[in-house]
Amino acid sequence: MKGDTRYISVILPLKLEWEPCYRLPAEMNDVNSGDRVKVMFANKEYLAVVSETGIIPDTDPVKIKPVLSIEEGLGRILPQEITLWRNVADYYLCSVGEVYKAAYPHVRINLEEARAAAKEKIASREEKIADSIRKRIARLEAKVEKRQNMLSKARKESARLTYSKELESAIADLQRAKEALADILDKTSKNGLQRTSDYKDVTLSPAQALAYRKIWNGFEQEKPVMLKGVTGSGKTEIYIKSALECLNNGKNVLYLVPEIALSRQLEERLSEHFGDRLMTFHSGRTPAVRRDITESVREAAENGRPYILLGTRSSLFLPHSNLGLIVVDEEHDSSYKQDSPAPRYNGRDTALMMHKIHNCSIILGSATPSLEEMYNCQAGRHNLVELNERFHGAGEADIEIIDTKAERKKRGMTGNFSRKLIGHIKKTLARGEQVIILRSRRAWASVMQCENCGEIVKCPHCNVSLSRHNDGRMVCHYCGYTARFTGKCAKCGGELSSLGAGTQRIEEEASALFPEARIARLDSDTSKNRNVDTRIIHDFSHGEIDILIGTQMVTKGFDFGNLGLVAVVGADSLLGMQDFRADEKAFQLLEQFRGRCGRREQKGLFVIQTSQPDHPVYKKIMDNEGTEFNSHLLQERKDFNFPPYSRIIEICIKDRIEERVCRMAGKIGTIIRNSFSEGKIAIMNDPVTGPFSPAVDKVADQHIRCIRISLRKDRSLSGRKGTLKNMVRDFEKVNHYEGHITINVDPS
Ligand code: ADP
Ligand code: ZN
Numbered sequence: 001m002k003g004d005t006r007y008i009s010v011i012l013p014l015k016l017e018w019e020p021c022y023r024l025p026a027e028m029n030d031v032n033s034g035d036r037v038k039v040m041f042a043n044k045e046y047l048a049v050v051s052e053t054g055i056i057p058d059t060d061p062v063k064i065k066p067v068l069s070i071e072e073g074l075g076r077i078l079p080q081e082i083t084l085w086r087n088v089a090d091y092y093l094c095s096v097g098e099v100y101k102a103a104y105p106h107v108r109i110n111l112e113e114a115r116a117a118a119k120e121k122i123a124s125r126e127e128k129i130a131d132s133i134r135k136r137i138a139r140l141e142a143k144v145e146k147r148q149n150m151l152s153k154a155r156k157e158s159a160r161l162t163y164s165k166e167l168e169s170a171i172a173d174l175q176r177a178k179e180a181l182a183d184i185l186d187k188t189s190k191n192g193l194q195r196t197s198d199y200k201d202v203t204l205s206p207a208q209a210l211a212y213r214k215i216w217n218g219f220e221q222e223k224p225v226m227l228k229g230v231t232g233s234g235k236t237e238i239y240i241k242s243a244l245e246c247l248n249n250g251k252n253v254l255y256l257v258p259e260i261a262l263s264r265q266l267e268e269r270l271s272e273h274f275g276d277r278l279m280t281f282h283s284g285r286t287p288a289v290r291r292d293i294t295e296s297v298r299e300a301a302e303n304g305r306p307y308i309l310l311g312t313r314s315s316l317f318l319p320h321s322n323l324g325l326i327v328v329d330e331e332h333d334s335s336y337k338q339d340s341p342a343p344r345y346n347g348r349d350t351a352l353m354m355h356k357i358h359n360c361s362i363i364l365g366s367a368t369p370s371l372e373e374m375y376n377c378q379a380g381r382h383n384l385v386e387l388n389e390r391f392h393g394a395g396e397a398d399i400e401i402i403d404t405k406a407e408r409k410k411r412g413m414t415g416n417f418s419r420k421l422i423g424h425i426k427k428t429l430a431r432g433e434q435v436i437i438l439r440s441r442r443a444w445a446s447v448m449q450c451e452n453c454g455e456i457v458k459c460p461h462c463n464v465s466l467s468r469h470n471d472g473r474m475v476c477h478y479c480g481y482t483a484r485f486t487g488k489c490a491k492c493g494g495e496l497s498s499l500g501a502g503t504q505r506i507e508e509e510a511s512a513l514f515p516e517a518r519i520a521r522l523d524s525d526t527s528k529n530r531n532v533d534t535r536i537i538h539d540f541s542h543g544e545i546d547i548l549i550g551t552q553m554v555t556k557g558f559d560f561g562n563l564g565l566v567a568v569v570g571a572d573s574l575l576g577m578q579d580f581r582a583d584e585k586a587f588q589l590l591e592q593f594r595g596r597c598g599r600r601e602q603k604g605l606f607v608i609q610t611s612q613p614d615h616p617v618y619k620k621i622m623d624n625e626g627t628e629f630n631s632h633l634l635q636e637r638k639d640f641n642f643p644p645y646s647r648i649i650e651i652c653i654k655d656r657i658e659e660r661v662c663r664m665a666g667k668i669g670t671i672i673r674n675s676f677s678e679g680k681i682a683i684m685n686d687p688v689t690g691p692f693s694p695a696v697d698k699v700a701d702q703h704i705r706c707i708r709i710s711l712r713k714d715r716s717l718s719g720r721k722g723t724l725k726n727m728v729r730d731f732e733k734v735n736h737y738e739g740h741i742t743i744n745v746d747p748s
Contacts, residue, residue, distance in 0.1 A: 006030070007055050007064065010048035011085070012041055013101035015094070015342070017729065021057045022048075022067045031070055034077040038068040049077050049100060075298045078319050080357050087353045090718075093649070093725040093743045094342040102343055103317035105287075126184060129276070133181045140174040199248070200273045202241050208234045211387045212241060218383035219361040224352060226331075226373050227365040229387030230396065231595025232559075235365045236266070237391075239327045240273050242363065243308050247277060251324025252300065253308040254354075256347055258333035260284065260312050261527055262556045264534055265541070266329075267310060274308050281311035281318065294318055313338065313347030316354060323360040326351050330556070331364040331373060332588050337748040344744045367595055368588040371637060374630050375644040397566070397597040397604035399622050400424075403613040404570075415509040416501050416569050421607055422513060424565055428605075429517055429546055433564030437506060437549045438593055440573045442523040443467035443475065444505045445498035448485075452494025463698035469525075470504040479700040506569055507549050514547065522550035555593040566597040567607040575615055580642045581748075584633055586617045594621070643746065646710045647717060649724060650744040653691070654702040664740065665691035665705035668731050675727065676709055676720070687711065721745070 006024040008031060022039050024031065031037060035050045045068070057064055085099040147167040154160045204212055211227065215238065218225035229235045243253040255270070257263045260282035271278045281293050293309075300307050301321040309315055313336055328336075328351050336347035348364065355362035364373060364382070377384040390396075402418045412419040416439075428435050445468040448457040457466050459476035466474040466483070474483045487496055501509075507521045520536050527533040539545045541560050548554060568574070574586045590608070597604030608618060638645045651668070655661035669691045676688050690707040697704050711720055725743065732738045 007057050008050050009052045011051050011100050012046050012048050012097050014097045016097050019051050023064045025066045036071040036074045083357050088343050092343045092345050092745045098342040130184045137177045143170045202237050207389045211385050214385045224362045224382045226377050226382045226384050228369050231367045232390040233387040234391045246324030247306045250306050252306050253325045255310045255327045257329050258335035277307050279309045281315040283314050316350050323358040326362045328364040332366045332370040334748040368591045372644045395603045397594050397606040399606045401613045402609045404609050405611045428564040434562050435547045435565045436554050438568045439503050439506045441502040443502040444470045446500035448496045450489035450494045451497050453492045455491045461701045517546040519547045520545045563597050565605050569609050571608050571610040649709045650747040651707045652742045653705045658703045661703040661705050669707050
């Protein structure tokens with residue numbers, strides 16, 4: 001049909017439910033699905049992705065706008081990427097464009113620059129390697145020449161023998177260097193750096209080897225594998241071994257972690273094994289580096305050099321192809337979930353989508369699997385592989401629970417430290433071992449209250465109390481609002497007393513109690529600067545810090561060999577959450593923290609200071625009944641129809657005007673309830689809760705109301721989700737209320 005006008009549909013980086021149609025001007029080249037084009041939409045220019053070509057427009061052709069240009073310099077988006085966007089949009093009830101925008105956030109920057117920078121970066125990196133090899137070749141050539149000279153001049157037989165041996169080995173080195181250079185220059189070479197000898201192998205212990213075989217059995221059945229292994233059992237070694245296997249087969253590996261800040265140690269460990277085949281990707285990297293990595297991933301597909309990519313959830317959206325394996329490390333971690341902006345996706349579940357799309361293996365690992373995973377294993381959808389033996393053979397840390405209420409009565413508390421804990425810390429330090437103290441709140445104090453009128457100092461923009469910091473500021477931890485701490489109540493002028501000690505205060509108290517010890521703190525205040533973080537972790541692992549105090553960050557992923565004691569101060573704040581997941585999360589956190597301790601040959605001690613010593617969470621940790629605890633929680637979830645037995649969707653309405661947020665929430669609540677509470681066959685509880693005010697119901701001058709819908713997991717699920725999405729969209733349109741409502745599937 002030559003000569004006919006060509007029409008295409010595109011995906012725009014917007015919250016847009018349809019894919020608009022454009023005309024390709026006659027003089028323009030043809031395009032394919034996945035190509036990027038510049039188009040005008042609502043008077044703005046966008047970089048769009050071609051979703052379909054050769055379409056027949058259903059609107060008046062005269063009204064269809066032309067494509068402005070084809071961005072040929074940008075790599076083509078792969079079909080698997082678009083499939084993933086569609087799956088994510090479907091599941092998380094957002095638009096495909098929103099996923100595209102998350103996947104390619106740099107579309108907003110100057111395109112010309114982007115192209116030039118991407119080209120240059122790649123060229124320069126390859127060039128750098130090539131350059132260093134060239135220098136080596138020059139050195140080796142000089143060496144060969146010298147040895148040849150010496151050999152020809154040598155008289156003694158013994159000297160001749162030495163020189164000829166040296167000459168031989170120099171020639172061999174030179175040959176290898178030349179081959180390496182050829183590999184770099186010949187990017188299309190399929191056999192680039194795929195040889196086993198390029199990677200450092202691992203030797204598994206018998207228990208690990210058994211788990212490894214079971215894992216690969218699972219892979220062969222094309223089932224996701226859940227590796228449940230106590231901390232220190234060598235899960236990471238098994239991931240590395242599996243990744244090696246993939247890379248040796250020329251396949252790529254995606255290694256997901258919940259947070260990159262804490263993965264420095266892991267990064268070092270992986271780079272030891274994979275060298276320059278390791279790339280690290282996360283949203284904290286500069287746009288230029290992210291682009292660079294995106295292009296490297298795309299290129300790897302073309303030049304056949306396999307990579308292992310270590311990254312956070314956003315690395316799921318890189319242009320992966322030829323994937324052999326996805327590792328989801330610490331799969332239970334709620335940091336995998338993105339709460340804002342859309343797509344509000346969970347990295348773990350999205351990785352499972354990837355596994356289907358790419359038909360690759362996937363391994364989820366944790367010492368404390370999520371209930372969702374336990375449920376998947378019970379149902380036989382995933383293969384459970386257990387590894388209950390620590391590599392270095394040390395037992396799990398002993399646990400001591402200290403009742404702070406009882407201690408206080410006995411005058412056994414100095415500030416936030418009990419006499420017993422102080423004793424344990426002293427003993428540990430005397431043995432030359434290290435201590436980590438967990439306090440779940442940062443700052444100096446989390447609440448300030450007037451001793452005279454009882455007024456609590458609140459953020460003027462949020463419905464939360466301000467936190468007092470040790471630098472004389474009062475800070476809102478939600479919106480960042482800051483004011484000076486005067487110590488006086490703004491209402492009546494009375495004295496303010498500080499309640500709820502945070503990490504800064506614990507640090508202060510520890511400095512007074514243990515004046516000889518070297519003490520450091522790790523929380524989101526210190527980690528604003530990544531260098532500080534890295535330095536603290538480095539110093540601690542090299543024994544240059546004795547006591548490390550921090551928030552949840554200190555419970556995750558570190559492997560310190562000399563840790564004799566871990567302690568939680570004020571553990572009650574871990575339990576207090578009004579959330580059906582609270583116990584599960586507290587258990588995971590405490591168990592993870594315990595696992596940090598005594599990781600080598602030695603058994604450590606885990607101290608919990610709490611005013612609720614009888615709480616079931618502690619009991620279960622004491623009794624080491626993790627598995628039974630999980631089945632107990634699972635039963636509870638089943639009884640109350642909570643996830644994983646149902647799917648929860650949360651609708652949030654935000655508005656600067658309180659009256660309007662209440663009115664709108666009430667209105668949409670009624671619409672949803674009318675539709676979803678009908679015919680509640682076999683549902684115990686009302687599937688719709690709310691509208692209700694969340695625990696923090698005003699943030700940054702936005703009032704918040706929520707509605708929770710719990711949907712049964714059956715065939716009707718996806719249809720009902722779709723209905724809900726349309727209901728919200730219609731409501732927004734009819735009431736001209738765009739931009740206020742968010743939908744969150746599987747809220748964390
Ligand atoms: P996990 O990931 O389960 O917490 P790791 O893989 O970090 O466990 O292993 C714990 C420690 O034991 C690490 O210091 C690691 O180097 C060591 N280790 C585990 N397995 C092996 C092995 N097969 N060979 C050598 N060291 C090992
Ligand atoms: Zn605030």
